[in-house]
Amino acid sequence: MLKTKNVAYWYDKKEHKLFDNVNLEFKEGKLYAIIGSSGSGKTTFLSLLGGLDKPRAGTIEFQGVPLSKIGLTNYRNHDVSMVFQSYNLFPYMSALENILTAMAITKAEHVHDKDYVFEVLEKIGINKEMAKKKVGRLSGGQQQRVAIARTMCCDAKLVVADEPTGNLDEQNTFEVLDLFKAVAHEQNKCVIIVTHESMVAQRCDQQIELKNNEFLIK
Amino acid sequence: MNFFYRAFLNVKGKKGRTILLILVLSAILLFVLAGIIIQNAATTAVNNAKKSSGATVTLSANRSNAFKKLRQQKSKNPTLSLASVSVKTAKKIGNSDYVKAYNITNSTSVNAKSFDAIKTSSSSQSNQMSGPGGKSSSSSSSQGDISLSGVTSTSQVSSFTSGTSKIKSGRGINASDAGTNNVVIETELAKQNSISVGDTITVKDTDKNIHKFKVVGIYKSSSTSSQTGGMGQTDPSNTIYSSYALVNSIKGTTSAESVTYTISNPSKAAAFITAAKKSINTSKLSLTKDDSTYRSLLTPLNNVKSFAQKIVILVSVAGTIILTLIVVLMIRERRYEIGVLLSLGEKRWKVIAQFFAEMVMIMVVSIAVAGAGGKFVGDAVGKQLVNQTTTTTSTTTNTTTGNSQNGQPGGGGAQMANNGGGGQQQSTQASSQQLQKLSTSISVVSLVQLGAFGLAIILLAILIGSIGILRLQPKKILIS
Known part of the structure; x- marks a missing residue:
C-alpha cells in the first residue's frame, strides 16, 4: 500500500543525514510501530509518510503512485489521516463538529451524517452528550479518542500517528492502542504509529526501529 | 462552503x-x-x-462696443450711445424653457411735486431736508430728485429677494400693474410726507409734465448706502418702484434698459445665452451671466x-x-x-x-x-x-x-x-x-x-x- 524507495532526509547539510536509502513497505490491515530514541528522526520520517514534507532523495509511493504525482495536498486530503500527541482538534468546536468538519474537508463518504459520527463515537466510548461538548472540556484520553474517531470517519486508507499516547496514562494508552488496532484490523486500514515507548510498540503488529540512521524491522 | x-x-x-x-x-x-x-x-x-440658487442672465446694452464706437467718433464732443432692449424682444426671450422668471427694468428720474424728497447732508445742493408740504428746491433741476425704478415685479428685484428691502404695508409691484400708475414708496419718504397706502402723489418729469401716482405699497429699505447714483438723487429712500410700463410712458419709449432672466438650472445658463443671442443684435446688446450665488x-x-x-x-x-x-x-x-x-x-x-x-x-x-x-x-x-x-x-x-x-x-x-x-x-x-x-x-x-x-x-x-x-x-x- 505504501512504499518508500531509497528515501533519504537531511536538514541543513547533506552529510548529516537523518536516514538514508530507506526501503520499507506498509500494508493495509496492519498496525505498525516505528520506535526510536528522541531526536532519531522518527517523527520526521512520519511527516514524510503523512505528506507533510518531501524526502530529499528517493520516492514514496501510495498504492503504486509516487506522492509527487498525487500532490501532497491531494494526498493529505484523500489518502492519509493524521493523529498527533496534542490531538490536533479545533478547540472552538464540539467533538461532533470537529469530525464533521474533517469529513467535509476530506469529502468523506458519510459527510454530514451525524448519526454515523455518533455511532462511531459511541463505539470508542464517547456518548452523545460528550460529543456535543466543546473538545476543550473533554479529558486528554477523550480528546485522543475523538482524534481517532476522526480518522475512522474519514475515508483515508492510511493513518499515521505521532506519539498518540504520549499524553495519556497507562489505562488510556492501552484503550487508545486497542482503538488503533480496531481501525487497522476491522476497517482494513494501514496504521503507522511513532512512539518511543517499547510497551506501546510491543502491542503493534510490527515494530520498525530507527537506530543509527537505519531502519530495522523487528 | x-x-x-x-x-x-x-x-x-x-x-x-x-x-x-x-x-x-x-x-x-x-x-x-x-x-x-x-x-x-x-x-x-x-x-x-x-x-x-439659479443663475441670472442680464440683457443690456453692449457697453464695450458702445465705448469702441465712442472712441471711433471723430467729432469734438463724442457721445456715448447705449442701445435699449425692446420689450417685445425681452418677452420673446423670456418665453424660453430655460427661463424661470424675468424682470424688465427701466429707470428715470422725476421731481417730487406734492411731497418732498429726502435730502442728505452730502448732497451737492445747499438746502437740507425740506419740511413736509414745502416745495423742493431741486424741482427745476434737469436731474430729478426721485428715482423712479420700473420693474416687472418687485419680488424679483435683488434688494427684495435678499431681504434688504421689505414690503411693510400694502403690496409690491407685480406684472398686473403694467399699464397702471401704481407705485411703491420707501417708508422714510412716506413718514416724512405722511403718505400712506391708497394716497395719490404727484411728480413732475424733466419735461415738466405732471404725473399722478397711486401708492399701493410702502417698503422698508435697510440699505445704508447713500452714494450718489447716476440720476443725482441722494438717498435710497428716494427710490420709488413702479411698473416698467409706467416708466416707459413717462420716458416716451417702448424699450427697457435691461432685462434680468432667472435661469432654472445654472448649468444651462450658457445654453440659454447661445439661444438668446439669436434673437438680439449682439453688437448693440449683450448678455451677462451672473451665477455668483450658485458659485458662492x-x-x-x-x-x-x-x-x-x-x-x-x-x-x-x-x-x-x-x-x-x-x-x-x-x-x-x-x-x-x-x-x-x-x-x-x-x-x-x-x-x-x-x-x-x-x-x-x-x-x-x-x-x-x-x-x-x-x-x-x-x-x-x-x-x-x-x-x-x-x-x-x-x-x-x-x-x-x-x-x-x-x-x-x-x-x-x-x-x-x-x-x-x-x-x-x-x-x-x-x-x-x-x-x-x-x-x-x-x-x-x-x-x-x-x-x-x-x-x-x-x-x-x-x-x-x-x-x-x-x-x-x-x-x-x-x-x-
Missing part, C-alpha cells in the same frame, strides 16, 4: 474575541459612515443649490465634501492598517489551527476564505452598530464642519461685498447700485441657508457604500495579513 461553516463556528465559539473585533470594526466603520453621510449630504446640497454656495459645500472625502480616505487607511495588524496577530495565534487544516488537506485559499468569512460576519454586525451611531457622529462632525465653513464663507463674502459697494460694473443709476449691493448679500444668505440645511441622514445607499468600504478594508487586511499563511509549512507547525 465548509470554510463558511467553520467561520460561523469560530465566530460563535470565540465570543470574547468576536465582541472585541465587532467593537474595533464598529469604531472604524462609524467614522467611515460619518464621512460618507457628510459627503452624500454635501453632494445633495450641491444639487439642491443648483436647483434653488458651491465653494463651502465643496469644502465640506472634500473634507468628508478626506475623512473617509484617512479612516479607511487607518482602519485597514489597524485591522491588518489585528489579522496578523489573529493568524499568529491560530497557526496551530491552520496547521491542522492544512494537514487535513485543506486548500490555503479556503483557510484565507474562512478568515475573510469570519470578518464579513463580524462586519455585518458592525455595520448595524455603526448605522445606529453613525447618524450622531455624522450630525456632530457635519455641524462642526458647517459652522466652520459658514464662518469662513461669511468672512470672505463680507470682504467681497465691501469691495463691490459701488455697484455692478456696467450698471448705472440707483437701481443698478441696489442690485450690485444686494447680490452678494443674497449669495451669503442663500449659502448660509443651504449649509444649515445640510442633512446628514443615513440612507440605504450610504449603508451600501459603507458595506463596500468595509469589504474593501477587510479584504485588504486579510490579504496582507494572510501572506504568512501562504508561507506556512504544516510540518513546521505540527511537528514543532
